[in-house]
Structure formats: structure tokens, C-alpha cells
Amino acid sequence: MKKYEGYLIDLDGTLYRGSEMIPDAVEFIKRLQQAERRYLYLTNNSSRLPEQVAERLRAFGFPAKPEQVYTSALATANYLKEELSSPYVYVIGEEGLKRAIEEAGCTLTENNPEVVVVGIDRQFTYEKMKKASLFIRQGAQLIGSNPDKALPTEIGLLPGAGSLIAAIATATGVKPLIIGKPEPIILRYALEKLGSSPENTLIIGDNLETDILAGVNSQIDTLLVYSGVTTPEMYEHSSISATYQVASLSEWTI
Amino acid sequence: MKKYEGYLIDLDGTLYRGSEMIPDAVEFIKRLQQAERRYLYLTNNSSRLPEQVAERLRAFGFPAKPEQVYTSALATANYLKEELSSPYVYVIGEEGLKRAIEEAGCTLTENNPEVVVVGIDRQFTYEKMKKASLFIRQGAQLIGSNPDKALPTEIGLLPGAGSLIAAIATATGVKPLIIGKPEPIILRYALEKLGSSPENTLIIGDNLETDILAGVNSQIDTLLVYSGVTTPEMYEHSSISATYQVASLSEWTI
Numbered sequence: 407m408k409k410y411e412g413y414l415i416d417l418d419g420t421l422y423r424g425s426e427m428i429p430d431a432v433e434f435i436k437r438l439q440q441a442e443r444r445y446l447y448l449t450n451n452s453s454r455l456p457e458q459v460a461e462r463l464r465a466f467g468f469p470a471k472p473e474q475v476y477t478s479a480l481a482t483a484n485y486l487k488e489e490l491s492s493p494y495v496y497v498i499g500e501e502g503l504k505r506a507i508e509e510a511g512c513t514l515t516e517n518n519p520e521v522v523v524v525g526i527d528r529q530f531t532y533e534k535m536k537k538a539s540l541f542i543r544q545g546a547q548l549i550g551s552n553p554d555k556a557l558p559t560e561i562g563l564l565p566g567a568g569s570l571i572a573a574i575a576t577a578t579g580v581k582p583l584i585i586g587k588p589e590p591i592i593l594r595y596a597l598e599k600l601g602s603s604p605e606n607t608l609i610i611g612d613n614l615e616t617d618i619l620a621g622v623n624s625q626i627d628t629l630l631v632y633s634g635v636t637t638p639e640m641y642e643h644s645s646i647s648a649t650y651q652v653a654s655l656s657e658w659t660i
Numbered sequence: 661m662k663k664y665e666g667y668l669i670d671l672d673g674t675l676y677r678g679s680e681m682i683p684d685a686v687e688f689i690k691r692l693q694q695a696e697r698r699y700l701y702l703t704n705n706s707s708r709l710p711e712q713v714a715e716r717l718r719a720f721g722f723p724a725k726p727e728q729v730y731t732s733a734l735a736t737a738n739y740l741k742e743e744l745s746s747p748y749v750y751v752i753g754e755e756g757l758k759r760a761i762e763e764a765g766c767t768l769t770e771n772n773p774e775v776v777v778v779g780i781d782r783q784f785t786y787e788k789m790k791k792a793s794l795f796i797r798q799g800a801q802l803i804g805s806n807p808d809k810a811l812p813t814e815i816g817l818l819p820g821a822g823s824l825i826a827a828i829a830t831a832t833g834v835k836p837l838i839i840g841k842p843e844p845i846i847l848r849y850a851l852e853k854l855g856s857s858p859e860n861t862l863i864i865g866d867n868l869e870t871d872i873l874a875g876v877n878s879q880i881d882t883l884l885v886y887s888g889v890t891t892p893e894m895y896e897h898s899s900i901s902a903t904y905q906v907a908s909l910s911e912w913t914i
Contacts, residue, residue, distance in 0.1 A: 530786040535819045555830050565789045565831035573827035576809050577819035
């Protein structure tokens, strides 16, 4: 098996499941540390700040600093800064997304924004949909932080950012630009932050349609781990191919 | 030109435009009355009660009684009663939809419903999306009152029922059953109420994707009127064919 310099590692389903930690995953991250490999925790969840994500990881026993966390919120903010020169933005989203966008020098506004950004927002209302629709029909660009249709929680699968984006895309007839996995934008920024090339990096995740497809879309090798949403049977019937598959991260030699 | 016994007539864009009445349309309805033709006012809008729709029509000068109004709310309620024996229903919608469903003998509930009905709801929230998603994942059927993606209003095009339905369909991965135009269900019930056969009925409307497609889908002749959202140029580029077209209803001989 090839040796990789850099690792991009998914969180939920890969390192933990809801509130349950995965012991083999903690051991795996400790091995990465000892071997002095570069790694980033890479998540499509835009709701939390990197500090909050790192704290949650540490509570599970993972060594994690805020600067080792890269979220779709940070990637969206980076895109707004680098490609759109920190525009005026109307945000449908939670703290992690709003804060990241403000820290990228953008102005949050409800008055004539150049861009509408949509992420998960558990305070979503018709009023917000209406504002977003009118801004987009007046010419604002529609950007979605991540395409996840549903979020696994203790009470079941709840609507994800992708379903809010679908509502606004349907209301306006506008196709959104999506930043998070499996799209190439978040991968490009994550690799830059990691300081690693696509050839020398491995993406690890449990989700075929986000983690593994991200690798396929950006020509980065992938390791599918059967600790989350994908079963070996689902993988057999899927058209998405992972470079490697393991039942547990304990099987992976760094 | 063929003579028709029954008429199914769209409202917004056909009889009035927002708050502006269309004088030729008032004359046309009066001619229908004098000729003793059967007609129904047929609308995808599920928010208002038939009494409220009739009142609005009378305010514009149209002769209109509540029993001459057929809405997607009434068709949805009728479907629930006739096809699903008045089940327990969770409704995302406004007064017109909730009242029609209750009057069809259904019980509105937030506890283990058999059906989730989604229509326009200007009090739509994430909390409602979440409940609907969980009910559908537990096996409830998803029914949409009407597929309209956007609603024309004085301040611009606002999100319609179709965009709320898209959010819930995306969150659950479930394809909704749609009742309103252009689907056949509303047309079947409207013809029953009118007491007219498909061959002897004409659908009049301004919208290719709802009114005219409804006729195409149910083999009913259609009259496209250029007083609303469709221009002759748009019609030329469309794949949907109307039986007849007029600039104004004054051109139509009953």
C-alpha cells in the first residue's frame, strides 16, 4: 500500500457516531501523530466554530486543536474572500457559518447583498426563504455551504443544509454553487491548508456521496471505513469507487 | 370552433393580475352566465377558503359563489377522504388547507400521522420541516397540494408550495404525490363537481406549466390567454401545446 504524507479525515461516522466514540479511531489518530503525518479534520457541518469542533473531538479523546479543523463554513468564507473579494452577504445559517464569513472580511447584510449563502439553520423560516428569494431574483449569487440532505441525530435523520438549499433553488430557479464535500472547492482549500499535494494525500470517510466522491472528483485517493453510514453491501451496489476499504481504522498501516 | 359545455377557469393572470382586474374577463364570465354554461373557478392556491376566494372575485366584479370555487386544498381534502379514508394528517399549510382537510373528516395531528400534507405556509419553520421529515421516515405518505415554485406578489416572486415540498422531499428522499394542476387528480375532481365530461370541457389559463399542461395531461382542450405570465414568444419556444390561444378573453366565442 502506498504511503501518504497528508490525511483529510471526516468526523461523524468515521471518528465517532453521534455521541459514541470509536476507540480504533482514537488509536489511529495517535498513530498519525507519532508518525508525524499532516492531517486535518474535514467536516461539511457548518454550524460550529473550529474551537467547538476541536473541543468536542478532545472530549472523545482525540488530540485536536482548532487549527486542525476545516469546515464547510471556513471553505465558504475562504471562497467569498478569495474569489469574490469579501462581498456583502445575506447568510441563512448558524454561528459557525456567520462568524467564519465575518472573519473573512465580508459584511453581513439584509440590504441588497451580492451573495446569499445557505447552510444548516435550525432557525430557518419562510421569512428567511422569502428574503433570500428576492435577493437572488435581484441578482445575488446563491452559494450553498454543503449539500448534505439529512443529518444523523439521536432522534433520527433531520433536514440538512441540502434541503434548505433545495427550497431556495426551487423558489428561484437558480442552481447553487456548492462549496462542501464532494465538491472540489473545499478540497482545494483543505489541501492548501494542509500543505500537501493531491497525489500524497488520503481522504478518509464513511460516506460514499460526500467523502469518497470528493476524492473521485478531485483525484485524491480515498479510504472508505465501514464505521458509519455505508455498509459493504451498499458499497457493492454503488457506482462510486474508493481506493481502499477497511472495517476499522485499526486495519490501516500508516 | 368547438362549443364547450363546461369551463374550468384559472384565477390569477387570467381573471386578474395581483390587485388589478382584467375588464374583458369580467365581460367573459358574464357571457358564460348568460349562455348558461357550467363553470368553476379553479386555483392551485391552497391558502384561502372558497368563501374568501369568491369574495375576492366579487370585489373585482365577477359573479362568484363559494360553490363555484375549486382549490387545490379542496382537491387534496377530497383525495384524503376518497382514496385514504380520511386518515390522521400532519399539515404544513394555511387556513384554507387545514380547514378543507378537517371538513373531509381527517384528524389533524402531530402524533404519528399517516399522511403529511404540504402546501404554502408563510409560517413555515425548520421545526415543521423536522417534524414532517421524521413522520415521513416513520412511514407517513408525502402529499403536496400544488407544485407552484413561486408566487407572483406585489413585491416580486415569493417561494411557493413547490419550494416547501422540495425541501421536505430532499430531506427525506421521498417523491411527493402532487394534487394540484397540472396533475390529473384535481382535474378529475373538478370535472366531477362541474358534472362535465373531458371532451366537452375547456380549461382556460395563462400558465403553460400548470393550466395548459393540466389539459394536456388529462386530455382536455385548453385556451391559453396572454394576460398573465406567458407571452406569445414564450409559447413559441415551449414544448407544451394549447388547443387555442387568445390575447384577451373578449376574442373567445362561447
